[in-house]
Amino acid sequence: MARGTTFDGRLAEVATRVAVGRARRRRREASVLLVTALVALVAATASLLLGAAGLTPGDVLAALVGQGSPKAEFVIVRLRLPRVLAAVIAGSALGLGGALFQTTLRNPLASPDILGVTGGASLAAVGSMLLLGLEGPAVSLAAFAGALGVAALMWGLAWRGGLTGIRFVLVGIGLASIVGGLLGWLITRADVREASEALVWMVGGIASIAWPELATAGGAVAVLLVLTALFSPRMPLLALSDDSARSLGVGTTGARAVAITLGVALVAAATALAGPIAFVALVAAPIARALVGHGQAALAASAVIGSTIVLVADLVAQHAFVGTAVPVGIVTGLIGAPYLLWLIARGNRKGSDG
16 A cells, blocks of 8 residues: 555656646746737837838827828828738748748758748749739739749658658758759849849848738738647657657658648748748747747747747838848848858757767
8 A cells, every 4th residue: 555655646746747847838938928029019119110201109009090190091001010010920920830840850950941942932923023924912822832832842852751851951952952043044034123023032021012912911821820729739749750759649741741731831921921031930940949948849939939030120121221221031131141050050060079
């Protein structure tokens, strides 16, 4: 009896420790989400307030509730608010898509922009403009189809009776190089006006997005967020090795296909809306995992941090450069490129150290 009582006591103690650890992790994740959301709110508010129009906080608030002057409503409702919402939608989709890719493939370099997914969207969009003369929503639809097409090609080339992360990454990098070459060829054969119009599809920008585009992209991203939330209980298992996941009863091939499909669709929707905003998908998930701290996918935090990165970067793009505003993708590229170099150098050091 005493031995059984001792065992039951230890089991209860372990269960208590697990419960306390889970509660601590949930509190930490909630704190990260709250703080990051507050930063995003501050950046969004600054984006609505700052600018050459000289609007006061009262003017902005009146315009948001439909009681402002014609000038204020034009500036806020037609220009600034769509830009803020586009940053939130595109940033959350890119951050979450990057988290799905990196967790599923177990590789911090497995980012959709590095693997050619966003490049495929850009190639399809620029090609539809320069070769077919399309414009407006048709270009966004072509971008969405281009991202899906490159992802399907990547999957087919990387499949060898199964899917391994390193093969998928190498195939993606190769396809990204091909896509970049084709994009360069399209731009060199275009005239100056066409090339300038195609620029947003090469660097990413949210300066002139209309409400119908926002509604379409927002609806698509909202559906994908719900689907990802339903799928998320399987994500911690996909971070394990294939053998470990199978031993826990998870069909890794099917689950990995679902995760990558959701990631591609999220990135395609974001790119169709705002172009290939560089490096957000690469950096949002590692930041989220570091802040949350329990080594899991941190999907919700990745989405919120992705939105915050794009909001802050767009604020910098609008006001930090003297005399002109630049596309937000240029600012995120300036932020993300050093991180990528550091990540590669860190990986090389680990490899040399064994």
